[in-house]
Amino acid sequence: MINANTAFKTRSAANQAMRYYLWRRPAYFWIIFPIFWAFLLFKLHFISEAVYVQRRWHFLARRPLTTQQWQGLTKKLPLRARFRYADHITVADQIPQFILELLVAGSQLDARGAAISVDGKADVITPMVDVFQPSGDLGILVTPDFYRSFLRKSANKSAIRIFDMDREFASYGKYQAWQWLWQLRNGLILLAAALIVTFIALFIAYYHYGTFYVTDILHIKRLMLANVVPVLAIMTLVYFLTNSVSWAVALGGLPFPLLALVNFFMLEYRSFPLEFPDIFLASEASNMGKRYSYVPPRLYALLLIFIVALGILCHFFLKSPRRGFVWRACFSLLTVVAIVFGTKSFYLNDAKFASIITITHGNIWDKTNRYATNGFVYSFMNTLNKGQVQAPAGYSAAGAKKDLGQYKTQNIPNNKRINVITIQLEAFQDFSKYPQIHIDPSVYAGLHQVEKEASSGELSTTIFGGGTVDTERKVLTGYSVLPNLRTDTNAFPYYFSQQGFNTYFAHDGYAWFYNRQNIDRYLGFKENLFKENYYTKNVSGASIIPDSLMFPDLYKHFQNKTKNGKYLFTQNVTYQNHGPYPTTFNGKKLVQWQPGYNQSDYAIINNYLTGVKKTSDQLLALTNRFKNSKKPVVLAFWGDHNPWGGLNNSTYKMLKINLDQGTQQGINDFFNTPYVIYANAAAKKRLKTQFPTNGPTISPMYMLPTIFTHAGWKGNQYMQVLQKMQQTIPVYGLNKDMYKGQFTAETDLPANVRKQIKQFQETQFYMQTNFKGQATDVTK
Incomplete structure (x- = not known):
């Protein structure tokens, strides 16, 4: 005796017969539900095996297939070669006997199974296990499944052999x-x-x-x-x-x-x-x-x-x-x-x-x-949980709320209201700061002219060569680590809206990139401009819109958004100068050739600087427009990260730029980009302050707090926490803690500084997980 599951080249002859029937009678697909229910009852021992078999095949009594139709099943269930001409083997399974007889027609197999008439009128009975008795020296040959289901308690165990993996076993124990x-x-x-x-x-x-x-x-x-x-x-x-x-x-x-x-x-x-x-x-x-x-x-x-x-x-x-x-x-x-x-x-x-x-x-x-x-x-x-912020060790929401409650949100005084325009520049770096590189002075002439009239320093980012939104969103939120921005999140655009400012976000790339179309809305911007909904139609259909078109459009928006005494906060993210940069160059050479240079990396730096020169010139032009405006404006711009520099940073190596993060200089060269905060005459007059020329090195989360400090604004509760934190740790994040001008391991910081950092971490987590929107105080 051998099970049909083994005799035929399929995992289950019964299941294959069922699929064949449904293929011929697709309107009867509903039969699988009562059959599945009967199967569960059988497995849970609520009904007997005989009852289950009867219910499994009862649908044949309603509308059976003809013998001619069933013959098509023979092609779907071919016999295994070793059983095709075997003698004295009985095939048994929980399928009607007439189907087994049909499948093994022409062979020397003796087919037996559940009895049912061809027309489906007879009752279904249990498989005829009892008729199988040892015959001669062959005994009973069964599959493990068949043994477990029907013969485990058989009195003829000594005559039962197990067949599996194309092998025979003398007993189930040996199997x-x-x-x-x-x-x-x-x-x-x-x-x-x-x-x-x-x-x-x-x-x-x-x-x-x-x-x-x-x-x-x-x-x-x-x-x-x-x-x-x-x-x-x-x-x-x-x-x-x-x-x-x-x-x-x-x-x-x-x-x-x-x-x-x-x-x-x-x-x-x-x-x-x-x-x-x-x-x-x-x-x-x-x-x-x-x-x-x-x-x-x-x-x-x-x-x-x-x-x-x-x-x-x-x-x-x-x-x-x-x-x-x-x-x-x-x-x-x-x-x-x-x-x-x-x-x-x-x-x-x-x-x-x-x-x-x-x-x-x-x-x-x-x-x-x-x-x-x-x-x-x-x-x-180790990074599987890095997509979401984790509560600091020993975090207490009540404690964080208490620490945050020490501060009270303060409105921007009417006599100190100014427009805040921010621009994040794609891969913008000032390579003229490296004395070993001889760059044409015209490349950064515009940038350096603006820096003379503004506060400038370096932004210590936490990315290199890509990951634009890391800097972008840390500026807007003031967070050292970004939460999973998939819902409304406390961010500074909400504060500006609460103060009556117009707010909008602009990026001349696609809205879906980095999911900006949703996330910038979650961060509180009332309006978002992208390639799809604005720039292609109103500015340029170019794949990469140049800054020479984006910056004048920015100024046009400034004029429109500040009518009728309104004030504006906006963040603009550029796309020009995105890498990679070609390894061939035919334009005006902006870097002097030196021994040790190679053609491909030399082309990369010249191609990059060609785009940067255009951006630098446009920054000067835009600043001059704001300079002559009677409306008070603070214009802040910065580079989001260092540019791509060839495979394995080959261009940086050629230019002898230190990227070894084992040294403080290497960390600076790897992460730092320039930032500039420019205030026009109208803003300085209103604020009654002069912005210092030399700005400190800061983390992206301190960009807006730095502007608030220069403007004499206190801001909301979290802004005041950041302003205090910045005084102690001006660079924080990515294992970079700058204390008194030096990068210091957190374990080596004084106890009072470690305590302040812990309080900040708890406050930050509270802000990230308790959205209050435009509420005056988050703790209320």
Whole structure:
């Protein structure tokens, strides 16, 4: 006797017969619902197996198929070759006997199963298990499922043999023993595959960045284990879900190497490692693919193909043991629980992540270096919760509210009201500050002229080569870390609106980029201008609108928005000068050639400076317009981040710019961009103050507090917290704490400063998680 599930080339002959019937009678699709209900009752032991079988096939009595129609099923259920001409084997299953007889017609099989007449009029009965008795030396040959369902309590156990994996077993006990041996074998194979895949992920992620990052981890057991376990866990989960080693290796082994490839490209173009929140910017990355090359190195592509090939080899050489759905579902659930528990207790534990770092190359300040040292897989897992802000240790909402309640929101006095215009410039940097680079003075002539009449300094960003919105939104919110901006969030545009100012956000790029069309609304702007809803129709249809058109349009909006005594706050984000920059150049050379330069990087810097010169000239022109305006205006502009500089920052290396974050100069050169705060004569007269020429180095979250301080404004409660914090720690975030002009590890700061930082962190978290909109005081 052998089950039809094994005799035919399908997982379930009964299910295949059911699908065939529904294909011929699609109007009867509803029958699956009462059948599924009967199945649940049977499994829960509310009804007998005989009743279940009767209900399963009862629909045939209503509208059965003809014998001729059923013959089409023979093509869908071919017999396994080894059973096609077998003698003295009985096929049994929970399907009508006439279907079995039809399927095995012409063979020497004796077909038996549930009895039902061809016309479907007879009653359905239980499968005729009782008629199967040992015959001769053959005994009873059954599948494990059939044994468990019908013969577990049989009195003829000694004559029952088990068939599975194309093998026969003398007893069910021996079959179970082999099952566990197969599971052990598969587990060892998955472990070996996980080690291989982890090495590939490490290699792809950091080989070009430094081979020692790969070799060092291989010799540190604790780190290697921390990197292997997530890969093994994903493979194990896929294995239990699919009951296939091949799928576990191919499907479960690809995610981390693919993420490592993305990490490789991010290091190439942005000098920053991949973090979990970056995955949600996939659409932006695909769009930028038109400007950057995302073709992987040949070796990396071959390694990814190797993983797939490894899975294919497992398919041909490793047969998976038969395990039921319930067994696999239980172990899948246990694996998920283990993954969740391990991730929360170990991988998301920043203290453990920091303690395991064993930097033997580079420095602790370099985020890429810290991540590379701990291995790509471990470091990426550590960022799974970085897309949302975490409550500081010991956080108390009541305590934060009390600290914030020490301040009272103050309105902007009528006699001190001015217009605040801000511009974030794409990849804007003043390379003339480096004495070793000989740049044509005309490039930054406009910028330097404005700086002479304004307060200027450096903005210590937390990004490099990309990630524009990080600086953009930290300016608007005053946060050192950004929350998940998917709903209304406390930000300074709300304060300006509450004070009666007109507010709008403008970006001459697409609205969907970085989800600006929604997020800028969440941050309190009443109006948002983008390429789709304004610039293409009213300014230019060019793919990249030049600053020579955007800045005059900005001034036009200023004139319109400040009619009838109204005041304006606006943030404008430019797109001109976005990288990458061509590696060939035919224009006017703006950098003097020096020994050691190469043609491609020389072209990059000249192409970049050609665009920057145009921006610098337009900044002077716009400032002159505001200079002659009778309306009081403070114009602030800054660079969002340093520009892209060739693969692996080759242009910076050619220009001998220090990007080593192990030194304070390296941190400055890596993160700092210029900022300028210009006040026209009307603003200075109204505010009765002169803006200092030399401004401090500040974090983006202090840009608006700096303007408020110059204007003599107190602002809302959180603004006053920032103004106080800025006096102590003018640069804060990304493990950068500047205290008394020097970057200092937080643990080395005085106790009173650490206390102030802790209070700020709690206040910031309270602001991020308690939206009050235009309320006068957040704590009320």
